[in-house]
Amino acid sequence: MSSGFKEKFSHIPAVTLDNLSEADAVIFGTPTCFGMMTAQMRTFLDAPCKLWANGDLIKSWEFFTSSATQNGGQDSTILSFSHEITASWHGYSRSSIF
Structure with missing residues (x-):
């Protein structure tokens, strides 16, 4: 990192x-x-289980990423975000599951 960051x-x-x-x-x-x-x-996204269960995190989520190379996995990184959020949202927010 540059000095003074x-x-x-x-x-x-x-x-x-x-x-x-x-x-x-x-x-x-x-x-x-x-x-x-x-x-x-x-780890940060896995932590708020109670918030997911209460429905406090059902809102608009946006993601961005970057890498040092062209075709460096940016698309799969965004997919990993959407999978994490979708799995948590559907899993914790449905009372029939818990």
């Missing part, structure tokens, strides 16, 4: 799980890591 963006707070339920829409970006979202992003 942390200082330049230090005024922007890190997102928390509480921020997800308060938001009207959610936009996530992640680098492509072997055609998937990063492990840190997957």
